[in-house]
Amino acid sequence: PNSLGPAKLLLAYGTDAQKNRYLRKLAAGEEIPCFALTGPHAGSDAGAMPDSGIVCRGQFEGQEVLGIRLNWEKRYITLGPIATVLGLAFKLYDPDHLIGDQENIGITVALIPTDTPGVSIGQRHFPLNAPFQNGPNWGKDVFIPMDWIIGGVAQVGNGWKMLMQCLSTGRGISLPALSTAAGKFTCRNSGAYARIRKQFNVSIGEFEGIEEALARMAGETYIMDAARCVTLAALDAGQHPSVISAIIKYELTERMRRVVNDGMDIQGGSGICLGPRNYLGRLYQVVPVSITVEGANILTRTMMIFGQGAVRCHPFIQQEMAALQQDDAEQALTAFDQTLFRHIGFVLRNFAVNFWLGLSGARFVSAPGDKDTQRYYQQITRLSVAFALTADFALLTLAGALKRKERISGRFADVLSNLYLCSSVLKHYQDQGCQKDDLPLLHWACRHTLYRAQQSLLAIFYKLPLQPLVWVIRALTFPFGKSCRPPGDHLTHQLAQLLLNDNPARDRLTHGIYVNSLENDATGRIETAFKAVLAAAAVETKLRAAQKAKQLPKGPLADLIPQATDQGIISRQEAELLADAERARFAAISVDDFAPADLFQH
DSSP states (O other): OOOSOHHHHHHHHOOHHHHHHHHHHHHHTSSOEEEEOOBTTBSSOGGGOOOEEEEEEEEETTEEEEEEEEEEEEEEEETGGGOSEEEEEEEEEOTTOSSOSOSEEEEEEEEEETTSTTEEEOOOOOGGGOOOOEEEEEEEEEEEEGGGBTTGGGGTTOHHHHHHHHHHHHTTTHHHHHHHHHHHHHHHHHHHHHHHOEETTEEGGGSHHHHHHHHHHHHHHHHHHHHHHHHHHHHHTTOOOHHHHHHHHHHHHHHHHHHHHHHHHHHTHHHHSOSTTOSSHHHHHHHHHHHHSSSOHHHIIIIIIHHHHHHHSOSSHHHHHHHHTOSSHHHHHHHHHHHHHHHHHHHHHHHHHHHHHHHHTTTTSOOOSOTTTHHHHHHHHHHHHHHHHHHHHHHHHHGGGGGGOHHHHHHHHHHHHHHHHHHHHHHHHHHTTOOGGGHHHHHHHHHHHHHHHHHHHHHHHTTSSOHHHHHHHHHHHOTTSOOOOOOOHHHHHHHHHHHHSOOHHHHHHTTTSOOOOOTTSHHHHHHHHHHHHHHTHHHHHHHHHHHHTTSSOSSOGGGGHHHHHHTTSSOHHHHHHHHHHHHHHHHHHOOOOOOHHHHHTO
16 A cells, blocks of 8 residues: 555646656556655654755756755655655755755655665565565665755645645545455455355354354445545545545554454454465455554544544634634734634534434434435434534543543544444445345444444543533433444344345445456355355255255265255256355365475475
8 A cells, every 4th residue: 555655746746847757657657656754763753754854065967956965764665675766755954045044944755766876775574474565765865956856946845734635635545445345355255155165064154153244244345335435536526535534544444354354254264274275364464554554543543533633624623723823913812702602602502402303313304315314314413413512522621631632532533433434325325326235234334333423422421521511411412322223133134145145235245356267266266166056055955855854864965966866856957056066165165285395495
């Protein structure tokens, strides 16, 4: 994953000369980019980077020019070992005032060919035994001309703004796509495996414990796909949703982790034995990469989603802060008072609306949708008002200390994230034409996200100060107790059956991944066996009925094929179907083994 690529920065901020030089080559693969931001002393706190550049005059291509002398050390850089052009973030200083009056200019971004003298690049990290091009780079007294700064001299010191704006776009694309693809891949293949694999002479997918895992996999994947599609639509419309991109980076990678974990539980021994037949083990192995990169998930949840959103998305706080920063004290006070009174009115209105929605269960709220979806829109409205009221109460009582109350901030993030995900699910269902056989997915996803939002909101109530007032807010919000329930057993069974059978809803859920029936491909063998087992299902039913009627002895069905054929219980064509299914089943569930000498070679 490398959302923060130089190409995006060039598109947004590059000079015409820089765009003409690099964009076509980057698009054609003639140049391979990397972006160097993280270093040994500045990871999540990128603003603390010690990497520096000094504005000075120096020799470049035989001439003395104005430029920058750079020293840096970076690590964890995606594509670094094979990059031909390096995007570099550093702090720029101008002690001799060669480009202006300011000495400490701030974070700046430059684009540097990796064959520039003094650049050291090509070493590799080894992240979780994966073929992932990632490594360190560093530079010692590297001199570059000023026109290598992205955007030229006009963009010096604007690096942090450039990075955050581009990251807010890119983070909504690559990691959500990777997470959704992993969910689709695991659903299709581990769902098929649960139908193919037998224990106690029945498919393991018939066990309720396996059904729970299958239902989670299908429901979470539907949520991921919905959030991905809705967020991409916003990005395509030219929006820069920094809070939303943080939400889906965190939520989708975490949900992908749960889906892959469930898939591994279903695979059992076949999941942990690595080799060409194992299609899930390597994916399971590298899941922490997506959890860690582009804003570690713990940081994203506890500091970024609500920490940024509380100010940036609030209808009044930014206006109040801007009013206090005005030079004219009288105008500042007037503007602040006007905004403050509007803010107070907003809180009082939410207080009254929250009580009414709690009392009525939001059943009288005008909402879009039909009989299948309208109730979910109403619940989103109810929890959104409660969230806004509780957030204002936290900001009022904790003020600046809220930034350090990461457990509270994290739970606010959970409420906001699940409300966004539920909204995305409803939009996705509508965009896909309100397919009736997708209703189990819709109901599971909405009930799951609304329940988690409710539980996170309740957890916040226990952590806020002034508990007597908090209990009043809680009583107004939930006067008759909890209103949202998690998905029930019947819904769990429906989602499990969706993955255990071949149907249009399963195809829509897993659309976009590579599907094949090749004998030399691990997933191809699963797909072939899945279809063969389904084709022979009616024959298996006949044999089980014959066993129950004492016409056939107990035992594995494959061993009874000759006897059942001789007795006329099944036809020869049906016998061939069952035999083909058993051969395909065995090929699909087989695992790799190796001679010790083969393993020592690696």
